[in-house]
Amino acid sequence: xxxxxxxGKGARPVRNAPTRVLLHAIAxxxxxxxxxxxAVVLLNSVRSAEEIAQTSMIGWPLAWAWGNYATxxxxxxxxxxxxxxxxxxxxxxxxxxPATILSTLLGAVAGYAISLWRFPGHAWIFGLxxxxxxxxxxxxxIPWTIVLRDVGLSNTxxxxxxxxxxxxxxxxxxxxxNYYLSIPQDxxxxxxxxxxxxxxxxxxxxxxxxxPILIVSTIWQFTGIWNEFLYGVTFTxxxxxxxxxxLIALTAAVADAPQYGVQSAAVVLAALPTLLVYLFGxxxxxxxxxxxxxx
Amino acid sequence: MRRIAExxxxxxxxxxxxxxxxxxxxxxxxxxxxxSTLMPVSGWVGWRNYTxxxxxxxxxxxxDNLLLFGAGFVVLTALTGLGLAIxxxxxxxxxxxxRSVFLYPMAVSFVVxxxxxxxxxxxxxxxxxxxxxxxxxxxxxxxxxxxDMAIWTVVIAGIWQASGFAMAxxxxxLRSVEGDxxxxxxxxxxxPIRLxxxxxxxxxxxxxxxxxxxxxxxxxxxxxxVRALTGGGPGLATQLPALVVYDFMFQRGHIGRGSAAAVxxxxxxxxxxxxxxAWKLYRQRRAARA
Numbered sequence: 001x002x003x004x005x006x007x008g009k010g011a012r013p014v015r016n017a018p019t020r021v022l023l024h025a026i027a028x029x030x031x032x033x034x035x036x037x038x039a040v041v042l043l044n045s046v047r048s049a050e051e052i053a054q055t056s057m058i059g060w061p062l063a064w065a066w067g068n069y070a071t072x073x074x075x076x077x078x079x080x081x082x083x084x085x086x087x088x089x090x091x092x093x094x095x096x097x098p099a100t101i102l103s104t105l106l107g108a109v110a111g112y113a114i115s116l117w118r119f120p121g122h123a124w125i126f127g128l129x130x131x132x133x134x135x136x137x138x139x140x141x142i143p144w145t146i147v148l149r150d151v152g153l154s155n156t157x158x159x160x161x162x163x164x165x166x167x168x169x170x171x172x173x174x175x176x177x178n179y180y181l182s183i184p185q186d187x188x189x190x191x192x193x194x195x196x197x198x199x200x201x202x203x204x205x206x207x208x209x210x211x212p213i214l215i216v217s218t219i220w221q222f223t224g225i226w227n228e229f230l231y232g233v234t235f236t237x238x239x240x241x242x243x244x245x246x247l248i249a250l251t252a253a254v255a256d257a258p259q260y261g262v263q264s265a266a267v268v269l270a271a272l273p274t275l276l277v278y279l280f281g282x283x284x285x286x287x288x289x290x291x292x293x294x295x
Numbered sequence: 296m297r298r299i300a301e302x303x304x305x306x307x308x309x310x311x312x313x314x315x316x317x318x319x320x321x322x323x324x325x326x327x328x329x330x331s332t333l334m335p336v337s338g339w340v341g342w343r344n345y346t347x348x349x350x351x352x353x354x355x356x357x358x359d360n361l362l363l364f365g366a367g368f369v370v371l372t373a374l375t376g377l378g379l380a381i382x383x384x385x386x387x388x389x390x391x392x393x394r395s396v397f398l399y400p401m402a403v404s405f406v407v408x409x410x411x412x413x414x415x416x417x418x419x420x421x422x423x424x425x426x427x428x429x430x431x432x433x434x435x436x437x438x439x440x441x442x443d444m445a446i447w448t449v450v451i452a453g454i455w456q457a458s459g460f461a462m463a464x465x466x467x468x469l470r471s472v473e474g475d476x477x478x479x480x481x482x483x484x485x486x487p488i489r490l491x492x493x494x495x496x497x498x499x500x501x502x503x504x505x506x507x508x509x510x511x512x513x514x515x516x517x518x519x520x521v522r523a524l525t526g527g528g529p530g531l532a533t534q535l536p537a538l539v540v541y542d543f544m545f546q547r548g549h550i551g552r553g554s555a556a557a558v559x560x561x562x563x564x565x566x567x568x569x570x571x572x573a574w575k576l577y578r579q580r581r582a583a584r585a
Contacts, residue, residue, distance in 0.1 A: 020385070027387050030379065031396040037411045037455065038399075044414075056424035057414045106308040113305040128313035134568060135316055136516050138540040138557040142326060142335065142550055143319040169312035198301045227404030229519040234545065244406040248523060251410060260414065271407045278402035282395055285402065286463050 044264035045069065052260045065261055072265035078250045085266050087239055088246035092226055093273075094157050095242055099164035100221040104214060106165070107172020112206050114173070115180040116188045117198060126177060132170030137230050140167075148235060155236050163235070164225045171224075172217045175288065179213035180206065212284075219281045220288035223274045243270045320561075327554035335550055344555035353542070354556065357534040360446055361563075364535065365514040367450040368457075373506050375454055376461020377499075381491065383462070384469045394466070398459035405456070409523025412452040413439065416524075445525055445532040449517070452524055457513060461506050468502040469495065501578075508571045515564050536560050 040058050048065045074084040110129070114122045144163055145154075153159030183206065191201050232242040241249070247270055250263065278285055327345070330338045348354050379397050383390050400408065415421040418437035426434040438444035472495050480494045518537035525533040540560060544553030 023382060023385050024387060027382055027393055030382075031393050034396050034400065034455065034459075037408075037415060040415060041411050052420065056428060057417070057420045058422070058425045109304055110308050110312070113309070117305070119305065125309050125313050128316055129309060132312060132316045134512070134564065135320065136537070136557065136560050136564060137518075138537055138560055139323045140315070140319045141540075141544060141557075142554065143315075143322045146335065166311050166315055169308055170316070173309075173312065197297060198304070199297075223402055227406070229404065229406050229522070230541075234541075244404055244519070247406050247410060251523075260420070263410075267407055267410055271403050274402045274404070275399065278395075278399060282398070286398065289401065289460060289463065 041264045041267055044260055045072075045268045046265075047261050049259050049261050057260065068261045068265040069269070072262045072269060076250070076259075076262055076266065078246055078253055081239055083239070085243060085246060085250075085269060088241055088243045089269065091157055091236075091240060092242040092244075095160045095164065096222055096225045099161045099168060099225050100218055102161070102165040103168030103172050103221050104217045107169050107217060108176045108207075108210060108214060109202065110169065110173040111176025111178075111180055112202055113198075115177045116183060116185065116201075116206065126173070129170055129173050132167060133174065141230075141234055144231070144235065155240050157236075157240065159235060160231060160242070163231055164221075164228070168221050168225070171220060175217045175220070176210070176213055179210075183209060215281065216284045216288040219277055219284050222277055223285065226274050323554045324558055326550060327558050329551050331550040331554070333548040333550070340551065344551045345559070348539075348543070348552050348555045348559065351539075353531065353534060353539050354536070354559075356531045357536050357539045360531075360533060361515065361535055364446050364449055364453075364517070364533075365511060367447065368453045368514050369507055369510040371450060372454045372458045372510055373461050373503065375458040376463075376506065377465050377503075379458065379462040380465035380469055383466055394459075394463075397462055400456040401460050403456070405519035406523045408452055408456050409520045412448065412455070413524050416448050416451070439525065440529055442529055442532040445529055449521055449524055449533055452520060453514075453517070456520075457510060461510065464502055464506050465499065468499045472498050504571070504574070508567060511567050512564065515560065515567070536563070 043059065043061055044052060044057060045068055046064050046066055047059070047061045047068075048063065051062055051065075052059075072085055074086050075082060076084045078085075078088075113119065114126045148154045148156075148159045148163075153162065187205060188201060191205060196204065227244065228242070229244040229248070233245040233248065236242070236245065247266065250266060254263065326335055328339055328341065329336060330340050330343075383393060387393060416436070416439040418424065418435070418440065421436075423434060423436040426436070438448045476494055476498070477490065480490050485493065516537060517535055518541070521527060521533050521535055521538060527534040527538050536556065537560065540553050540556040542553075543549045543556055547553075
């Protein structure tokens with residue numbers, strides 16, 4: 001079954017006009033409801049703290065406080081460090097971009113090796129790799145802590161890149177292996193007879209067929225790593241933390257005197273990269289979601 | 296030389312990936328039988344960490360919460376997703392846009408979701424304050440600070456985040472129901488409601504099982520959402536096993552018990568995944584024989 005594709009139209013069992021108008025009205029109302037949290041946080045990001053305190057979190061800005069964004073970005077204090085969220089956003093980018101690229105490329109090679117090269121034991125190793133999709137992070141927290149300490153990567157962004165690359169391989173290998181199964185084995189055999197080796201077959205035959213799955217994998221990894229919280233908060237501290245961990249620290253830091261306008265701006269900025277990816281690559285995002293979840 | 300490069304390229308990533316899964320599982324399981332506190336130490340305490348964890352109020356409440364949250368979140372998210380999918384399957388105009396709207400929360404982190412919903416549900420500044428401000432001063436919506444209802448705020452945020460995902464799976468299922476089947480039923484005079492209850496929905500149940508399992512897996516692993524939304528409170532009202540593990544390991548400095556709690560989490564997960572895997576295998580075998 002081609003999960004993740006909704007091409008083609010539905011059965012369209014309901015045909016009479018009033019019912020159809022009603023259905024459209026329900027659909028629009030529901031969509032509006034799903035947009036409420038986004039709308040609320042967007043509007044709050046340009047309202048002043050006083051205005052929010054006087055009314056509520058939900059409301060139209062009376063005076064547009066665009067300064068919230070500048071404050072959130074570069075002035076705001078998180079745990080005595082008054083740099084705004086800027087360094088934490090940079091941390092997230094410095095972890096997410098390399099880990100996404102590495103895990104996707106290595107996953108493509110691994111998926112190719114398993115599905116088309118078929119070395120002895122490929123089924124076993126594939127099974128073990130995919131178990132990584134299910135294994136809770138809590139089972140890996142202490143081992144990672146010890147491994148990071150022993151290789152001297154405690155509290156470093158490089159450590160997070162290594163973790164996300166190795167763990168991400170579970171997903172990317174799975175994506176690519178399933179995708180490459182549709183490449184005819186005969187094509188590989190013919191290339192082998194012509195004298196092409198592992199790398200040449202990958203570069204000349206497999207890679208040119210790969211863009212769709214590489215996009216799926218990139219989007220999936222980017223979103224997952226950018227949004228990750230537990231490892232960020234466990235393995236890094238202070239100014240080494242990614243943005244998700246910094247957001248929680250920020251909320252805790254201002255618990256006594258909340259700055260909801262500025263906090264909202266910070267939330268918007270933190271969510272922006274993955275929302276943009278979703279906006280432009282939504283189609284691929286859905287494919288990754290369904291493939292990663294169902295297989 | 297080329298051979299060596301080939302072996303390295305194939306095996307290093309695979310061994311790192313597969314190896315860490317096996318090794319770390321064994322490692323944490325082993326630690327759960329040691330008297331480790333702030334640092335891992337060797338030694339053997341048998342099941343003592345397990346009995347200690349199972350004996351704490353923290354764990355038993357967290358597990359009860361998980362049962363309630365798991366049931367509420369899975370059933371309501373699946374039903375919401377199914378409802379949205381059926382709605383979108385009626386040739387609604389602008390389906391692409393609507394689909395994107397229902398699914399966008401999935402692109403946002405649990406931290407962001409939890410933070411935003413903690414504001415909306417906070418009676419002092421969210422929905423309650425808004426409605427109070429309209430003049431309905433008696434209106435109460437304070438589940439976030441109500442011990443008995445707080446867990447439902449996690450359910451609400453969870454539904455918002457994950458129902459679009461359930462919708463995507465159900466919609467793909469609805470679109471793959473055979474047209475002939477539907478035509479035959481329509482010729483027999485089945486109305487839209489009968490068509491759904493008798494023909495279309497029964498053919499969706501393998502997808503429904505998959506959705507349930509995935510959402511249940513989500514529920515068991517839930518950590519960030521609670522951390523950002525309620526922090527586990529008020530009191531222990533929204534404590535979940537994943538938070539208990541973290542608490543033992545990094546706040547109370549008891550790695551042995553934390554590991555035992557992590558293993559218990561894994562066993563809970565296996566209790567869901569193993570039957571599902573067996574069922575899928577059984578169906579595959581049967582399909583292969585037929």
